[in-house]
Amino acid sequence: MIELAGIIILGILSQWVAWKFKIPAILPLILIGLLVGPIAAEFLSSDGTKWIEPIWNGEKGLFPGESLYYFVSLAISIILFEGGLTLKRSEIKNVGPVITKLITLGSAITFFGAGIVAHYVFNLGWELSFLFSGLIIVTGPTVITPILRNIPLKKDISTVLKWEGILIDPIGALVAVLVFEFISVDGGSGFTKTALMEFGKILLFGTTFGFTFAHALAFSINKKMIPHYLLNVVSLSAVLLVFVLSELFAHESGLLAVVVMGMVLGNGKLANLKELLYFKESLSILLISILFILLSANINIEDLLLLYTWKTAALFAIVVFVIRPLAVFTSTRKSKLKFNEKLFISWVGPRGIVAAGIASLFGSKLIKQGVEGAEYITPLVFMIVLGTVLFNATTARLFAKMVGVFLKSSDAILIVGASSPARLIAKYLTDNEKRVILIDSNKNFIQKSLKAGLEAFEIDIYNQDLTDNIELNDVGYLIAMTGSEAVNKFAVDSFSENFGEKGAYRLATSEEILRKNISIDEQRGFFTPKDDYINLSEAFRDNPKIYEVEIETEADYNTMTTKLFNELKSVLLFVKKDDKLYLMSEFEKEQLAKDNCTLIYLGKNVEVIKPNK
Secondary structure: OHHHHHHHHHHHHHHHHHHHHOOOOHHHHHHHHHHHHHHHHHHHOOOOOOOOOOOOOOOOOOOOOOHHHHHHHHHHHHHHHHHHHOOOHHHHHHOOHHHHHHHHHHHHHHHHHHHHHHHHHHOOOHHHHHHHHHHOOOOOHHHHHHHHOOOOOOHHHHHHHHHHHHHHHHHHHHHHHHHHHHHHHHHHOOOOHHHHHHHHHHHHHHHHHHHHHHHHHHHHHHOOOOOHHHHHHHHHHHHHHHHHHHHHHOOOOHHHHHHHHHHHHHHOOOOOHHHHHHHHHHHHHHHHHHHHHHHHHHOOHHHHHOOOOHHHHHHHHHHHHHHHHHHHHHHOOOOOOOHHHHHHHHHOOOOOHHHHHHHHHHHHHHHHHOOOOHHHHHHHHHHHHHHHHHHHHHHHHHHHHHHOOOOOOOOEEEEEOOOHHHHHHHHHHHHOOOOEEEEEOOHHHHHHHHHOOOEEEEOOOOOOOHHHOHHHOOEEEEEEOOOOHHHHHHHHHHHHHHHOOOEEEEOOOHHHHHOOOOOHHHHOOEOOOOOOHHHHHHHHHHOOOEEEEEEOOHHHHHHHHHHHHHOOOOEEEEEEEOOEEEEHHHHHHHOOOOOOEEEEEEOOOOOOOEEOO
C-alpha cells in the first residue's frame, strides 16, 4: 500500500517540479524511477532491494507475474488513444509543406538511418534495429513545449517544432506498433508466408475494430444515448473494450486498434470532443506519472551497464548530430526557412513519453519471447529519451542565441476577445506590419477572424494554459477587450507575466468609468484611458472605421484628444510617432513629446481628419 501510494505521490510531485522549473515531465519521472529502483538497490539499500519493486515475472512486488505487463499495455493504449484524438487530417493539410515533409520524409530518414546505425554499432538484428528506430521517430509536444516555452522565437520556427511534435506522436507510435507486430508474428521468423498472413490479420482486425467502434461511440454520443455524466467513463470503457477485443481476435493488434479509433473520432463530427480530450489528457497525466516511475524502477543495474560502452555515445551522437540534421535539411529543402532556422530546428529534437513507454512494453514482450538482443531495446530508447531531453533543455536557449534565431524584442500583440471592434483593431495593426493574435471562446468570432485573414484561436482562458503555447513566445503586449469585466481582469492578472513584457492593458470597467477620482497611474493600465466595452461597441456601431489625424504641436494634441473624448465620443487607440506605433496608454506612460505625431482612433470622422487608407 505504501509503495503504490508513494508512486502516485512521487509522480504528481514530478509533474509539479516539471511545471515549476519549466522542464519536460519525463525527466524528473524517469530520474525518480531510477533512483527508487536500480540506484537504490545498488547503492542505497542495505539488503540490495529496490525501494519500489515492480516485478514482472516474480512472485512478489506491486505487480507480480503478468499483472504489470497488463497494466502497462492498458495504460499505453489509453495514452495512444489520446494521441490519435489529436491527429487531424485538416491540420496535416494546413500546416504547410515543411511540416508535412518532416513527418513523412524526415521520419523515413530517421527510421532507416537510425536502424542502419543501430544494426552496425550494436550488432542488433535488422528487426530489432528498425524497432529501435521506429520508437525514436517520436518527439512529442510534452517534451518540446517546456523546452521552448521561454525561448522567444519567430512564429515559423515555433510552428514547425510544435506541429512536428503533435503530428508525429501518433504516427511514430503507429510505425513502432507495426514494426513490433511484424517482429512478433511467427516468432520473428522473417518474411515467411505465415508471418505475412499474421501481419495482415493484425492490420485487418486492428483497423476494423478501431474504425467500427469509433463510429459506434460517435453515434451513441451524438444521439445522446449516453448521459452526460457517464460520457467520459463510457468512452474510457470503450477504449479498453476495443483494445481487449482486438487482442483476442489478433494478438498484438490492440494498440493499432486504439490509435485508429482515436484518429477516426478526432476527425469525425463529435459534439463533445473537447470535453473528451480534457478528460483523456488528465487521465494520461496520471497514468504517465505512474507508468514511468514503474518502468524506470523496473530497469535493473545490469540493463544500465549494457550502455556503459563507447557504442552508446557513438549511437547518440549519430542520431542527434547526423540523422536529425539530415532529416531536417532534406525536409526543408526549397522552403522559406533560412539556414540558421533550419540549423536550430535540427538541434531541437527531444524524444518523448510515447517512445519510452512503448519501448518498455515491447522490450519486455520480446525478452519473454526469447528474441536475441531484445534486452537492449528499453535501455537504448531510455538513453535516447533522457539524453535528448537533457541536451536540448540545457543548450536550446544558448544555441538559439548563437545561431541568431533568438528574438531580442517581443513585439507581437495578444488580444483577448475577438468581437467586431477587436477584429477591426487587429486588422489595422496587422496592416501596419504588427503580429496580432486573437483568442476567444466564441467559435463564431474566431471563424469570422480567420475569414478576415487574422490569426485567431478558439481558447477558453479559464480551461487552457496559454503559457503552453510556444507559438506565442514572441508576444510582448497583452490587451484584454472582451465584454466581460471579470474575464479582462483575469486575463491581465493571470497572463501579464508571460505575455505583458512590454505592457498588459485592459478595458476599464463601468464602475471605473463612473469614478471621477481615478488616478493617472490607474488609467495607464487601461487599453483606452476613458473607455469601457460599452463605449467601444457604441463607437464601432456608429462608425466602424479607424481614422488617423496628423498632429503638429502639443497644443493641437491636447485640443484634439479633448475633442475626441468629449465631443465626438470616439475611442482613442494608438499614437504613431517616429514611425513607431504606441498604444494610447503606453504613449502617455512613456511621456514622449506630443508634437509631430499621428492620433489613431475609432469613431466619427471630421473634416480635419482624413480616413486611413
